[in-house]
Amino acid sequence: MTLNENCFNFPVIIASILAIIFVRYVVLKKMNRRNCPPTISGWIPWMGVGVEFGKAPLTYIECARQKHGSVFTILAAGKYLTFLTDADDFHFFFNSKNVDFQQAVQEAVQNTGKLLQLFRRVMFGAVVNNLFGEGAIPTDEEHIQQLEDIFVKFDDQFEYGSQIPDFFLRDWAACKQWLLKVFKTVQDRLQLQSSKSVSLVQQLMDIVDAKSAPNFALLLLWASQANAIPISFWVLAFLHTYPEELSKVSKELNDAFGDKQTELVVDEEIISKLPSIKRCILETIRLRSPGVITRKVVKSFDVKGYTIPVGDMLMVSPYWAHRDQRFFTDPESFKPDRWLAADLEKNFFLDGFIGFGGGRYQCPGRWFALMEIHVLITLILQKLSLKALDPLPKPSTLHVVGTQQPQLTYRVQFSKR
Numbered sequence: 001m002t003l004n005e006n007c008f009n010f011p012v013i014i015a016s017i018l019a020i021i022f023v024r025y026v027v028l029k030k031m032n033r034r035n036c037p038p039t040i041s042g043w044i045p046w047m048g049v050g051v052e053f054g055k056a057p058l059t060y061i062e063c064a065r066q067k068h069g070s071v072f073t074i075l076a077a078g079k080y081l082t083f084l085t086d087a088d089d090f091h092f093f094f095n096s097k098n099v100d101f102q103q104a105v106q107e108a109v110q111n112t113g114k115l116l117q118l119f120r121r122v123m124f125g126a127v128v129n130n131l132f133g134e135g136a137i138p139t140d141e142e143h144i145q146q147l148e149d150i151f152v153k154f155d156d157q158f159e160y161g162s163q164i165p166d167f168f169l170r171d172w173a174a175c176k177q178w179l180l181k182v183f184k185t186v187q188d189r190l191q192l193q194s195s196k197s198v199s200l201v202q203q204l205m206d207i208v209d210a211k212s213a214p215n216f217a218l219l220l221l222w223a224s225q226a227n228a229i230p231i232s233f234w235v236l237a238f239l240h241t242y243p244e245e246l247s248k249v250s251k252e253l254n255d256a257f258g259d260k261q262t263e264l265v266v267d268e269e270i271i272s273k274l275p276s277i278k279r280c281i282l283e284t285i286r287l288r289s290p291g292v293i294t295r296k297v298v299k300s301f302d303v304k305g306y307t308i309p310v311g312d313m314l315m316v317s318p319y320w321a322h323r324d325q326r327f328f329t330d331p332e333s334f335k336p337d338r339w340l341a342a343d344l345e346k347n348f349f350l351d352g353f354i355g356f357g358g359g360r361y362q363c364p365g366r367w368f369a370l371m372e373i374h375v376l377i378t379l380i381l382q383k384l385s386l387k388a389l390d391p392l393p394k395p396s397t398l399h400v401v402g403t404q405q406p407q408l409t410y411r412v413q414f415s416k417r
């Protein structure tokens, strides 16, 4: 008998390794998951139902809820995603110490229409200067276009890039590195300036460690742009689909501006005279909220008689929560006046609304977002006459992170007023 035959029987070694992997991932995992919610794990170990889920995640969530009840788990690419779909259980997500936001992964989306591009172009320059300080990032025609193009590619693959090693998504990783380099340059420039914080990003750099500052700055850019741009797009698309809402807004604009057409200034006073636009924005956020927000389970807990184990990703879907008839009658309709019941003066949203998340990790940019979108919509409606050329597109079911993007292109014809 040769040494090779004795000690290096490769088929046996490979079979043993596979058996160990099988025991480790399948058997032990299953033992650890006793009394867990109904789990949809498919027949492929580790991958689970990742492929089916990835094809149309938003639709998958609702079908799984109808089939398995309000609490269920999906195994996708080695991760157990546990969904809570009953508003009565959302406190486990928002207010419990058993789950953690920072350990969870955050992601994004994309798809374009002409109106969407218009918003992206207008908002990019304005928001970049606002968040990062005038001149921190070059915003001339050529540089802002380059930043925007690279950001769009980054946003497009963010959902996958945050899960898969850079090696498999080289283009995405190159965009990320390019953007991080931009923020590193901003950081170096800001460090040379006086330490008195003025822009949001300067304040951020004062509180986080220097090494992670560019990553936080990139998160800030993504979190602001990936939501505010599509929401602004949807506000105008809804207004041009519901003419009675558009005429309410137009009347309010006429009353607020009168015949002052020469110099258009949108300040706090003007904004306060345009509450119907704010209601339209909130109603749009209700209808086009992110498919999911996530937390990581750091301490096991019980919900509806099931045990949610440590390590699961806990998921809540604002998109589906906003279609709960207990809180929103006729939930698919665009009805800005339902927001008359909210005390927006005191910054209270409607019961059942979780468009900005909730608890400790609620969106810190929500007031900035409402204000910037309000100003932008006011300026566009006051400056331009728009005519929709396409019907209102459906939201894309392809991605679940960040604001829903349109499935199809939505073109508008516009002329100066």
Ligand code: HEM
Pocket (backbone or CB within 6 Å): 101, 131, 219, 220, 223, 224, 225, 227, 228, 231, 285, 290, 293, 294, 354, 355, 356, 357, 358, 359, 360, 361, 362, 363, 364, 365, 366, 368, 369, 370, 403
């Ligand atoms: C309409 C626009 C926006 C919507 C719908 C929105 C929505 C959200 C949601 C749902 C979350 C997750 C909250 C949770 O998990 O409980 C979030 C997080 C966040 N948002 Fe927004 N957001 C918007 C605009 C903005 C803007 C303009 C900024 C920045 C100026 C911003 C900065 C952030 C940041 C930094 C986080 C992460 C929070 C953390 O790490 O604790 N968002 N946003």
